[in-house]
Amino acid sequence: MLRATLKSLLSRKLRLVLSGLAVVLGVMFVSGAFVTTDTLGRTFDNLFAEGYSQVDVAVMAKPKVAVSEMEGEQILTPLPASLVDRVAKVPGVEKATGVISDDGARVIGSDGKVVTSYGPPRIGMNWVGTDDLMEMRQGRGPAKDNEIAVNEAVAKAAGIQVGDRVGVLTQLPRQTFTLVGVWGYTNERDSIGGVQEVAFTTPQAQRSMLGQPGMFTQITVGVDQDQDPSHVRDQIAAQLGTGYDVKTGKQLAADSSAQFKDALGFFNNILLGFAGVALFVGTFLILNTFSIIVAQRTRELALMRALGGSRRQMIGSVLVEALVIGFIAAVLGLAAGVGVGALLVTLFGSMSGGLDPAPVGVPLAAILSSLIVGIVVTVVAAVLPAVRASRISPIAAMQDVSTPDRPLTRVTVTGAVIGAAGAAMLGVGLYGTNSLWLILGGVLVTFIGVALLTPLISKPVVAGLGRLFSWSVPGRLGRLNSGRNPRRTAITAAALMVGIALVTGVTVVIDSAKQSLAAQAENTVKAEIVIGGDQNGPRPPVFDEAVLGKAAAIPGVRAVAGIWNEQVLIDGERSYVTATDDLAKLADAYGSPALPTLKPDQIAVSTDQATEHGWATGRVVKVQMPRGDEHSYTIVATYDEDKVPGSIMLPLAATKEFGLTQPIFGFVRLADGATIDQVLPQVKALVADSPEVNATDRSSFINQQVGNFDTVITMVQVLLGLAILIAVLGVINTLALSVLERTRELGLLRAVGLGRAQTMRMVTVEAVVISVFGALLGVVVGSGLGAAVVQALEGEGITDLVLPWGQMGLYLGLAAIVGVLAAVLPSIKAARLNVLAAIAHD
C-alpha cells in the first residue's frame, strides 16, 4: 500500500511541486524569522561582549525612571565626581574613571545636515584616552573645551577631517568645535556595531551631555591583576550602599543584550504572525490540491478498494502523501528560510552602518517549528480529502466516473454557522473583553465561515463577473469553465480573499484613524506655524529653547509656546508627561480654552487622567523626573484632553530634570492680520541652526503627524504580499489542473477551429474571473472587518469611517493582473497541446 502511494506521488510531480510550494513559502517565513532573530541576538551578544570587554566593573546610579528598550530611552542618572574617589579607595580597585557616555551627540556633516545613524546610538562622551580596542587613526584626543575627536564612522559619515570646524548638537544648541582627532578600532573597524562617538573634554562633555558640571554617567573600574571582578564588585556595592547598580563588564554585556533580545522577540512574533497568515492561506491551496488529486485518482482508489484495501488504508494513503509533501516542503522551506534570514541579517548590518553580523546559525527552534508547522499544516489540510477518498465505492472503478455536482446545502449551512460564530467571537472581542486573541480568532473563524459560503456566493457573482467577458467565444467559454466547479473556484478565490481582506481591513482601520486624527487636529490646532522635526529614532529632534522667545518677538506673532516630553513617575506610576514654558500661552497658541500659567509647583491634568486616577484640583501628587529628586505638585486645573497637546502638563522648571531639556515642538499663533507668508520665513531662519527641525505651516504639520500611518500600511502590504503570492500559486495550480482535466475538451476545441490565441484567452478569462472574485470577496469582507474594528474604536477617538475606495479599486485591478499572470503558464500549456494526443487523451 505504501509503495503504491509513493509511486503515485512520484508520478504527479507537478502537483507535488505546486502544492508543496505554498508550504515552502510559509515555512520559509517561519524559519527565516527564527534564523534572523537568533543571528541578530548572537550579533548583539558579541557586540556588547566586546563593547564591555574593557570594563571590569562599572558603577551607575539606579535610574530614577526605569524604561526598557521597547518603551523608549533610558535616561541615566548622573553621579557626582566625589563618588569616583570613593570607588577608587575600595580595596582591589586599581583605577576608577569617571565616564560620561550618553546618546544624543549629533554631528552636523559637511553638507550641513545632521548625520543619521538608523538605529545605533550617537554617543557623546568624555575623552579618557584610548583603550586596548581603540586605535588613534589621526591626530589626538581633545585637550581644550573647544576640541573634539570622533570615531572613524562619524568622520566618514559626516565627511569631516582633522582640522575642520564641526557643528555638534547636544543638550546644548549647536556648538562648533575643532576636530583634532579620529580614532578607529582593532581589525580596521571604524566603530563597534555602527555606534557613532563624539569625544569632548570632560568638562565640556558634562555641559553638553548632562547640563551639569562635575557629574558623570558612570564610573568604570579596572581591578588589580590578582582580583576577581565579581569580588571587587561586591566590595564596591557594599561600600556604596543602595542607590547604585554595580555590575561586572560581563553582566552589563548580558543585560544590554537581553534588552535587545526582548525587542527582537517582538519582531520575531510579528514575523511569525504573518507567517501564520501565509500558512493559513497555504492550507486552502493544499486542501484544494488534495481534493483534486483525490477526484482524479477516484478510479485508482476504487480499484484499490475493489482489490481489498480498507477505508483506513485509503485515508492512510492520502495522508502519507501529505506527510511526504509536508516533510519535503518543510525541509526546503527551512533551507530557504535560512537564506532569507542570512539576507535580512546582512541587510540589517549594512543599514545600521557597520554592524558585524554573527555567522548565520540555525537554532533548534527554527528546525522544530519548520518541520512541525510544515507537516501539520499539510496533513491537516489533507484530512478532508482523505476522508472523501475513503468514501469512494469499489464500484467506481468499473464505471465511467463523472463527479456529479454535490449539493451545496451542507457546506453552506456549516459556513453560515461558522461565520456567525466568528462574527460573535469578533463582537465579544471588540466590545466585550477587548482580548486580542479573541479578535484574531474571530477573524480567522470568520474567514473559514466565509470560505465555506463562497461556493454558494460564487455562482451568481462569477456569472456576473463573467458577463464582462462574454462578448467573445473564448471569454464565454472561460466564464463557463470558471463556474464549472464552484467548490474549487471558491477555495481558490477564498485563499486570495484572506490576504486581500486583511490588507483592506488594516487599510480601513488605519485610514479611518488617520482621517479622524487629522480632522481632530484640524479642529483643535489653531497655531498657524509649528516648529518641530520628524522623529525617526528613540530620540525626537529638539531645538534651542531661545527660539521660542525670538519667535514671539517677530512682528505679527500673537503667542508662542513650546512643549517638552518625558516619562516620569507620578505617585510611583510611570506616565507620559508634557511640559510647556507657559500653559496660558500654550492655550492661546494651540487654540485651547484659557488655562492658567503654571507656577513651578503646579500641574494641570486632563479630565480623562483625573477620572482615571481619582484626582481633583487641589490634590498634591509626587513626581519623580529622570534626574533630580522627587517634587510635589498641586493640581490646579483640569482640561479637555482633545484640546491640549498632552494629558499631564508640567511647568517649565520641571524640564531641567527631563532627559531632553530642549523643546520638541513649538506652536506659533499669528496675530489678526498677519500672514503665514510673512512670518514663516522668519521662523524658519530661527531654526536654521538645528538641521533636524523645521518650521512648517499647520497642514504640513498635521500631515507629518499622520504620515507614519502610511508607513504602517506599506509594511502590512509588503508582509501580506507573501500570503497573496501563495494565493496566486493557488490560482496557477487550479488552472493547471483544470487544463490537465480538460485536455480532451481542449483538443476538441482546437480541432473544431479554436486558435491558439483564443485558447489562451479562454484560460486567461477563467483565471481573471477567479482572481477578481477572490479580490472582490476580500475587499468586501475586509471592509466589513475594518468597519467593525473602527466602530469598536469610536471611544478611542476614531470617529470617521474611511473606506479606501481607491485602494480597493487598486486591489481589484491588481487581482485582474494577477489572474492574467497566473494564466500565463497554464494557457501556454493549453495552447501547445497536441490536438491529436489531446483528443485521444483519457
Place this chain on the structure above:
Amino acid sequence: MIGTRAQEPVAARADDVWKVYGSEEARVVALRGVSASFARGKFTAIMGPSGSGKSTLMHCLAGLDTVTRGTVHIGGTQVTGLSDKALTRLRRDRVGFIFQQFNLLPTLTAAENIRLPLDIAGRKPDPQWWDTVVGTVGLGDRLNHRPSQLSGGQQQRVACARALMSRPDVIFADEPTGNLDSKAGAEILSFLRSSVMEHGQTIVMVTHDPVAASYTDRVVFLADGAIVSELENPTPESVLETMKAGEVLV
C-alpha cells in the same frame, strides 16, 4: 456556397503520403506511400486492422497530424506545410469532425455545441440550414439540454450536427458508432448517409465494422500502412469477403 463546392470534384486527396514515427531503431512506419482521392459528395469508409494506419491516414488528411513525406489537399488547398494558424482556420471553416467519444463541451447546451465552430469563427448560422440540420438530427426539445442530460446516441447526433453546421468540404468521422449500441449506431449511420445523399456532404469515416462500412459508397482497405484494395457500393457481406480475401481482418 454549394455552388463553389462543385467546381472541385475531389474533396480530399493524399499523394504518396508517408508517415514515420520515431527514429533509428524505434522507427515505426505508419503509412508507406498512400495515395487516395475522396470524391465530393461521396461517403467513403477507411477500413483495416489495428495498426494498419487507417486512423493515421485520416488524421493526416484532416490536418490534425503532419505527414513525413508527400502531400495532402483539402479541396483546392494544400494542407501540407500550412502554419498552425492556417491549419486552425482550415479545421474551423472547411473540415468537420465526429469522434468516437462524442467530445461535446459539457458546459454548453446541445444547441450551443452545434453552433460552436460558427461562434468561434464569428459567423451566424444560415437559419434555413440550421433548421434543416437540427430538424434532421431530430433532437427537438432536447436542444437546450446539456450533454450530461443526453443519451450517447443523442450526444453523437449533436456531434454530427456540429460537424454539418459549417458545411465543410469534408467531414472526418473516427469510429462514430464505436461507443454506441447497434440501434443508436444505425441511426447515426443513416443520418450520415442521408446528409451525403440529400445535401451532397462529403464524409470520410474510419471504422472496423463491416455493417457500418456498408452504409458508404466506397470502402478503402489498409494494411501495414498501404492501400491493399477498394470496394464500390459495399454490402456487409462483400466487405467481409474482401477482408477475408485480403487477410485484412480487423
